[in-house]
Amino acid sequence: MSNTPLKARKVSFSWEGTPLHWVPGDPFTTHTINVLHLLLPAGERWFVHVYKQVLPLIRDEQLRADVIGFIGQEAMHSQAHDEVLPHLRELGLDPTPYTAQVDWFFEKLLGDRTLPPGKARKWWLLERVAIIAAIEHYTAFLGNWVLNAEELDRRGADPTMLDLLRWHGAEEVEHRSVAFDLFMHVDGSYRRRARTWATAFAALMFLWQRGSRFFMANDPTLVDAHVSFKDFYVAGKRGTLPATGDMLRSIPRYLSRAYHPSQEGSTEQAVAYLASSPAAVAAEKRAG
Ligand SMILES: [Fe+2]
Numbered sequence: 701m702s703n704t705p706l707k708a709r710k711v712s713f714s715w716e717g718t719p720l721h722w723v724p725g726d727p728f729t730t731h732t733i734n735v736l737h738l739l740l741p742a743g744e745r746w747f748v749h750v751y752k753q754v755l756p757l758i759r760d761e762q763l764r765a766d767v768i769g770f771i772g773q774e775a776m777h778s779q780a781h782d783e784v785l786p787h788l789r790e791l792g793l794d795p796t797p798y799t800a801q802v803d804w805f806f807e808k809l810l811g812d813r814t815l816p817p818g819k820a821r822k823w824w825l826l827e828r829v830a831i832i833a834a835i836e837h838y839t840a841f842l843g844n845w846v847l848n849a850e851e852l853d854r855r856g857a858d859p860t861m862l863d864l865l866r867w868h869g870a871e872e873v874e875h876r877s878v879a880f881d882l883f884m885h886v887d888g889s890y891r892r893r894a895r896t897w898a899t900a901f902a903a904l905m906f907l908w909q910r911g912s913r914f915f916m917a918n919d920p921t922l923v924d925a926h927v928s929f930k931d932f933y934v935a936g937k938r939g940t941l942p943a944t945g946d947m948l949r950s951i952p953r954y955l956s957r958a959y960h961p962s963q964e965g966s967t968e969q970a971v972a973y974l975a976s977s978p979a980a981v982a983a984e985k986r987a988g
């Protein structure tokens with residue numbers, strides 16, 4: 701649990717100057733990271749939806765305050781990624797066919813279902829709280845990665861996109877313990893943690909590779925682009941995407957009984973980035 705209250709920074713970005721391949725000459729890295737703009741708007745809206753239902757089950761005032769702060773941050777993340785989509789559309793890359801599938805996934809498959817009040821409804825709520833804790837292991841992993849991904853700077857990645865990713869990544873690192881603490885508070889069953897990790901991991905891998913294939917196939921500047929696991933592996937070695945080995949090593953950490961998100965990433969680094977992020981600084985000024 702955090703000592704400093706979590707606050708939503710009301711950032712805004714202008715995308716006019718951001719090119720289609722915002723990692724210059726590297727559409728694969730660009731589009732693999734672009735998948736975030738497809739998954740996060742629906743995914744983080746879903747977090748907020750689920751957490752509003754879980755608030756009445758929280759018996760700890762500090763945790764309740766953290767969850768409310770978390771809700772505020774995720775709602776802002778969702779909106780900020782959503783605002784990239786019209787820009788992609790202007791550049792000739794219409795994400796609607798894919799976002800429609802993602803919306804179905806979160807709203808229908810992971811939605812409320814028509815369960816009567818009682819045991820089944822509570823079970824499904826706890827299941828989703830555990831899924832969110834597992835996903836947040838990965839958002840913190842990615843946040844920590846992007847804060848340290850200096851190779852993207854070296855390759856001249858678009859500064860506005862980097863600031864979006866790092867502002868978001870830093871807030872993910874900042875609030876990385878909330879989802880897990882909430883899961884432990886309302887349930888904490890190890891079997892549920894392991895089971896929902898498998899669900900979350902499989903879903904993320906499935907949606908991610910489909911998303912990057914979708915972007916590569918629909919990029920108006922590419923002909924016959926195909927994506928393979930090898931591209932991902934090579935980009936990970938280069939440092940423009942997370943390294944496969946680091947991703948594999950993060951799995952047993954989450955499944956360890958001694959796991960706590962506070963052991964992952966650095967709050968100091970996250971807070972330092974937020975103090976210098978152009979978007980976060982501008983948001984602070986507007987807030988007065
Ligand atoms: Fe987020």
Ligand SMILES: [Fe+2]
Nearest residue numbers: 774836839872
């Ligand atoms: Fe998060």
